[in-house]
Amino acid sequence: MSKKSQLLDTLVDHCISRDGAGLDIYTFDNDLVKQLSNPIGFRNHNDATHIDTKETRSQRMVEEGFSIVHLGAKYANGKRQVARHALIRSEEVFHEFEEIEKVERILYEPGPLDEINTSESNILSLTFNHGIINRLLYPNDLRALPSIYMSHRTRFNPKHRVGSIELDSGEIQAEVDMTVEHRGNVTVFEGKNWKKNRNNFAVYQLFMPYRYYMMKKERDEIDIENINCCYVVRQQVTTKEERGSNLDLYLYTFDDPEDMLSIRLLDSIRYELREA
Numbered sequence: 001m002s003k004k005s006q007l008l009d010t011l012v013d014h015c016i017s018r019d020g021a022g023l024d025i026y027t028f029d030n031d032l033v034k035q036l037s038n039p040i041g042f043r044n045h046n047d048a049t050h051i052d053t054k055e056t057r058s059q060r061m062v063e064e065g066f067s068i069v070h071l072g073a074k075y076a077n078g079k080r081q082v083a084r085h086a087l088i089r090s091e092e093v094f095h096e097f098e099e100i101e102k103v104e105r106i107l108y109e110p111g112p113l114d115e116i117n118t119s120e121s122n123i124l125s126l127t128f129n130h131g132i133i134n135r136l137l138y139p140n141d142l143r144a145l146p147s148i149y150m151s152h153r154t155r156f157n158p159k160h161r162v163g164s165i166e167l168d169s170g171e172i173q174a175e176v177d178m179t180v181e182h183r184g185n186v187t188v189f190e191g192k193n194w195k196k197n198r199n200n201f202a203v204y205q206l207f208m209p210y211r212y213y214m215m216k217k218e219r220d221e222i223d224i225e226n227i228n229c230c231y232v233v234r235q236q237v238t239t240k241e242e243r244g245s246n247l248d249l250y251l252y253t254f255d256d257p258e259d260m261l262s263i264r265l266l267d268s269i270r271y272e273l274r275e276a
Contacts, residue, residue: 001059003040003041003042004042004047004048004058005058005059006040006042006058007033007036007037007040007042007045007048007058008048008057008058008060008061009058009059009060009061010036010040011028011032011033011036011048011087012058012060012061012064012066012087013060014028014032014036015028015087016064023089024088024089024165025086025087025088025089025165026086026087026088027071027084027085027086027168028084028085028086028087029082029083029084029085030045030046030049030082030083030084030085031082033045033048033049033085049068049070049085051067051068051202052201052202052205053094053198053200053201053202054067054091054094054200055197055198055200061087064087064089065089065090065091066087066088066089067087067088067090067091067093067094068085068086068087068088069085069086069088069093069162069167069204069260070083070084070085070172070204071083071084071085071086071167071168071169071170071172072084072155072157072158072169072170072171072172072173073170073171074170074171075170075171080171081170083170084170086167088162088165090162090163090165090261092162092163092203092261093162093202093203093204093260093261094200094201094202094203095200095201095203095263096199096200097199097200097201097231097233097248097250098250098265098268100248100268100269100270101268102268102269102270103269103270103272104135104269104270104271104272105271105272105274106130106132106271106272106273106274107274107275107276108130108244108273108274108275108276109275109276110244110275111129113125114126114129115236118193118234118236120177120190120191120192120193121150121151121177121178121191123191123192123193123232123234124177124178124189124191124232126234126245126247127189127191127232127234127247127249128148128178128180130273132247132249132271132273133146133180133187133230134146135271136230136249136251136267136269137180137182137185137187137230137251138182144182145182146180146181146182147180147181147182148178148179148180149176149178149179149180149181150178151175151176151177151178152175152176153173153174153175153176154173154174154176154212155171155172155173155174156171156172156174156212156215157169157170157171157172158172158174158207158208158211158212158215159215159258160207160211160258160259160260161258161259161260162259162260162261163259163260163261172208174208174209174211174212175208175209176188176209176212177189177190177191177209178191179209179213181224183225184223184224184225184226185224185225185226185228186213186224186226186227186228187227187228187229187230187251188206188209188210188213188227188228188229188230189229189230189231189232190205190206190209190229190230190231190232191231191232191233191234192231192232192233192234193233193234193235194233194234194235194236194246194248201231203260203261203263204260205231206229206231206252206263207229207254207260207263209229210227210228210229210254210257211257211258213227214227214257218257227253228251228252228253228266229251229252229253229254230249230250230251230252231249231250231252232247232248232249232250233247233248233250234246234247234248235248237272237274242274242275243274243275244272244273244274244275245273246270246271246272246273247270247271247273248268248269248270249268249269249270249271250265250267250268251265251266251267251268252264252265252266253266
C-alpha cells in the first residue's frame with residue numbers, strides 16, 4: 001500500500017471516529033491532513049486530496065463509498081483561513097467515459113513541436129493547431145477563427161452542491177487548461193494522456209472552470225451566449241505501419257449550473273491523426 005493510500009485510510013478512520021459513523025459528509029482541513037501525514041512519512045500532503053479517478057481512492061474510501069470534494073477556504077477578519085475538503089458518500093463525482101461510436105481518420109503533416117513533450121498543454125495545442133477543435137465545435141464552419149485563451153488559475157466561491165448534498169464552500173482555486181470562444185460560445189478544455197484502465201475522471205476538473213464562467217455570465221460580467229466543456233484524451237500511436245495520435249473528444253454540459261452531478265454528454269468522437 002502506498003503512503004498516500006495509508007494517509008487516506010487514516011483520514012477516513014479519524015473523521016468517522018471524530019464525528020460518528022453513518023454521516024453523508026465529513027469535513028476536514030489541510031492542517032489535519034498534515035498532522036496525519038507526518039507519522040506516515042507522506043511528505044506531499046497537499047497532493048493527498050487530489051484524486052482524479054475512482055480507482056485511485058484508498059481501500060477505506062472504497063469500503064465507505066467515499067469521494068473527496070474541495071470546499072476551499074473562508075476568510076476571518078480579512079485573513080484567508082486553511083483550505084477545507086470533505087469526504088462525501090458519493091461515487092458520482094467521477095464520470096465514466098462514454099463509448100465512442102464516431103471515428104474519423106485524418107491524414108496530416110505533423111508540426112516540428114507536436115511530439116516534443118506529452119504535457120497537457122501540448123495535447124491541447126496539437127488539438128487546436130490541426131483544426132480538430134473546429135471539426136467538433138464548428139462542423140459547418142471549418143473556417144471559423146475562435147479566440148484561444150491559455151491555461152490559468154483563479155480563485156472564486158462556486159456556491160455549488162453535489163446532487164442533494166449541500167456544500168459549505170469557500171474560495172476554491174480552479175485550474176483552466178484552455179478556453180476557446182467563438183461568437184459568444186465558450187468551451188473550456190481539460191487534456192489528459194491516455195492511460196490503461198483509466199475509464200473515468202473527476203467531474204470537478206470540468207465543472208470548476210464551467211462554474212467560474214457561468215457565474216460571471218449570470219452576473220453580467222461577461223457577454224457570452226453559451227458555455228460547454230470538452231475533455232480531450234490523447235493516445236500516441238507508433239507502429240511499423242503508421243505514426244500519429246488518437247484524440248478522443250468528449251463534449252459536455254451541466255443541466256443545473258449549481259450541481260456538479262448534472263453533467264451530460266453532448267457529443268463524442270475519435271479523431272485518428274496519421275502522418276501523411
